[in-house]
Amino acid sequence: MSTPGHDMPELSGDDLLAAEYAMGLLEGEDLLAVRGRMAREPAFAGLVAQWEPRLAPLLDEPARAAPSPEVWSRIAGELEERDEAPSPVVLLQRRVAVWQRIAAGSAVAAVAAVALLFVPLGNTPAPDPATDAPPLVASIPIADTPLRIGVTFLPEREELLVAADGLTADGVHDHELWLMPPGEGAQPQSLGVVAPGTQERVSLDPSLAGAMRQGAQILLSQEPLGGAPDKSAPGPVVAQGTLAKT
Amino acid sequence: MTPASPERREQLKAAMLRLSKGDRDALEVVYRLTSVKLFGICLRILGDRKEAEDALQDVYITLWRNAARYDAKRASPIAWLATFARNRAVDRLRTGKVRRGAVPVEAAAELPDGDPSADDLLIDAERAARVHACLDTLDEPQRGAIRTAFLEGRTYAELAEHNNVPLGTMKSWIRRGLLKLRTCMEGGE
Numbered sequence: 001m002s003t004p005g006h007d008m009p010e011l012s013g014d015d016l017l018a019a020e021y022a023m024g025l026l027e028g029e030d031l032l033a034v035r036g037r038m039a040r041e042p043a044f045a046g047l048v049a050q051w052e053p054r055l056a057p058l059l060d061e062p063a064r065a066a067p068s069p070e071v072w073s074r075i076a077g078e079l080e081e082r083d084e085a086p087s088p089v090v091l092l093q094r095r096v097a098v099w100q101r102i103a104a105g106s107a108v109a110a111v112a113a114v115a116l117l118f119v120p121l122g123n124t125p126a127p128d129p130a131t132d133a134p135p136l137v138a139s140i141p142i143a144d145t146p147l148r149i150g151v152t153f154l155p156e157r158e159e160l161l162v163a164a165d166g167l168t169a170d171g172v173h174d175h176e177l178w179l180m181p182p183g184e185g186a187q188p189q190s191l192g193v194v195a196p197g198t199q200e201r202v203s204l205d206p207s208l209a210g211a212m213r214q215g216a217q218i219l220l221s222q223e224p225l226g227g228a229p230d231k232s233a234p235g236p237v238v239a240q241g242t243l244a245k246t
Numbered sequence: 247m248t249p250a251s252p253e254r255r256e257q258l259k260a261a262m263l264r265l266s267k268g269d270r271d272a273l274e275v276v277y278r279l280t281s282v283k284l285f286g287i288c289l290r291i292l293g294d295r296k297e298a299e300d301a302l303q304d305v306y307i308t309l310w311r312n313a314a315r316y317d318a319k320r321a322s323p324i325a326w327l328a329t330f331a332r333n334r335a336v337d338r339l340r341t342g343k344v345r346r347g348a349v350p351v352e353a354a355a356e357l358p359d360g361d362p363s364a365d366d367l368l369i370d371a372e373r374a375a376r377v378h379a380c381l382d383t384l385d386e387p388q389r390g391a392i393r394t395a396f397l398e399g400r401t402y403a404e405l406a407e408h409n410n411v412p413l414g415t416m417k418s419w420i421r422r423g424l425l426k427l428r429t430c431m432e433g434g435e
Contacts, residue, residue: 010421011428019424023395024336025402052329054431057374058381058396059328062290064282071285071299072277075306079270141315 018047022055032137039139039148040163138218138241149194151177151218153243158209160202164194176227178234179208180217188219188234193227216243254279254367255324263318265310273310280324281306283367284331291335291399301335308334325369336399380430388423391416 011019020026021034037044140149150163162177177191189208204212218241221234228235258279264272284305288298309316309330320326368374381389391405400408406416 008422009425010418011425012421015428016421016424019428023392023420023424024333024340024399025395025420027340027401053322053325053373054377054427055396056322056325056329057369057377058393059287059325059332060369060374061393062286062397065286065289065298066282067285067299067302068295071281071302072274074303075277076274078303078307079273079310 014044015047018044019051022048022051035139036150036163039150134245136212136214136243136245138243140218140220140239140241142239149177149220149239149241151241151243153204153209153212155209155212158204158206160191160204160212161199162194162202163199164196174223174225174227175238176221176223176234178219178221179211180219181211181213182215182217187232190228190231190234191218193223194220212243214244217241218243258323258367259318262316262323265313266316266318268313270310273306273313276309276327277306279367280327283324284327287328287331288335290397291332291339297338298335301338302331304338305331305334322369324367328369332396332399339399376431377427380427383430384423384426387411388419388426391419392423392427395420 010016017026017034017037021031021038026034038048135155136153138151140151142148150161152161152163153159154161175194175196177194178188179191180186180188189211191204191208192202219234219237220239221228221236222238223229223235258276261272261275261279265276281302285298285302288301288305289295292298292301309327316326381392384392387409391409394400394408395402395405402413402416402420405420406413409416411419
C-alpha cells in the first residue's frame with residue numbers, strides 16, 4: 001500500500017494529544033499521563049472538549065440496533081433495588097459550593113466542565129514507574145468546576161499520591177479524604193486532610209494500605225479547619241470516587 | 247437517511263432537563279428515544295450483543311447517577327449521549343475483559359415494524375454534513391483509519407496490524423488526517 005505524502009504536516013503537540021485522547025487511541029502510561037493533565041489543566045481539557053463535537057457526527061454512522069427488552073428491565077431493576085435517587089454528591093452539588101472557583105477564565109472553565117462529562121472516570125497523575133503492582137486510582141470530580149482530585153494508591157510502597165493542585169483553600173473549611181471499604185457495615189477510615197494546591201505523597205499505615213482495594217470508595221468530606229474532630233465520622237460528603245485499576 | 251425529527255429532538259431535550267433535576271421517569275423517556283442509536287454505537291465497538299447490552303445498561307445507570315452534571319442548555323443532547331456511550335464502550339474494551347467478536351451488524355439492525363424508536367435522532371445535521379465533507383477531503387488510508395479508530399475503538403497498534411503497515415506509518419496517517427480534519431472543520435466553525 002502506498003503511503004501518501006511523507007512530507008505532509010501532522011497534528012502535533014497538545015492538540016494532537018487531545019485528539020488522540022478524544023479518539024480513544026491512547027493506552028497505558030500515555031493514557032494515564034493525559035488523564036492527569038485533564039484533571040489538572042483546564043486549558044488542555046478545553047482542547048479535548050473541542051475535539052469531542054468535531055468527531056461526534058461520525059456516530060450517526062453505526063447501524064441502529066434494538067437491544068433486547070430485558071435491558072430496560074435490568075436498568076429499572078437496578079435503580080429500584082438500590083432505591084436510587086441521584087447520588088448524594090449530585091444533590092449536594094446543587095447546594096454546596098465546595099471549592100472556590102479556580103482563577104481560570106470562566107469560558108475556559110465552562111468548556112473544561114463540558115469535557116469532563118465525556119471523560120471516563122479515573123483521571124489521575126501518572127503513577128511512579130518504579131512500582132510493579134498495578135496502582136489503584138480514584139478520580140474525584142469537584143462540583144461545578146473542571147477540577148478533580150486524583151488519588152493514586154501504589155500498593156508496593158503503601159503510598160498514596162494525592163493531586164489537589166489547582167485547588168485553593170476557602171479559609172473556612174478543610175476537606176478530608178476517607179476510605180470506605182466495599183461491603184456491608186464497613187466504617188470510613190480517614191486518609192487525612194487534603195492540602196489544596198499541592199501534590200502530596202502520603203505513607204499509609206499497613207492496615208489502611210491493606211484496605212485499599214478495587215471497588216473501595218474514596219470520599220471527600222467538608223470539615224472544620226484541622227479536619228474531622230471525630231475520626232470515625234466524616235462530615236458532609238461532598239464528592240466521591242471509586243478505586244479501580246487503571 | 248431520515249431527516250432528524252425536530253419533535254423527537256425537543257422531546258429528548260425536555261426529558262434530559264427533567265432528568266437533570268432528578269426525575270426518574272425521565273430516564274425511561276430518554277431510554278426510549280435513544281437506546282436504539284446508542285446500542286448501535288456500543289455494538290459497533292464491542293461486536294457482541296451481550297457485551298453491548300451490558301455497556302448500554304452501564305451507560306444509562308451512569309447517566310442517571312451523574313444526571314445533575316448534565317448541562318441541560320447543551321445544544322445537542324444526542325451528540326453528547328452518543329459520545330458518552332461511545333466512550334463508555336471503549337473503556338470497556340480497554341479494560342481487557344471484552345473479547346471482541348466479529349461485528350454482527352446486519353443481524354442486529356433488524357427492528358420491529360412500527361417501533362417509534364426506529365426514527366433517527368441525528369447528531370446536529372449541519373455539523374454532521376461538515377465533518378463528512380471534511381473527511382471526504384482526506385486521502386483514503388487516512389480517512390479509513392480515523393473512522394475505524396473512532397467507530398470501532400481501535401488502537402494505533404490494532405490499526406497498523408489490520409492494515410498491514412508499520413506502527414509509525416499508521417500514526418502518521420492518523421495525525422495528518424486529524425490535522426486536515428481540524429483545519430477543514432475550523433473553516434466552517
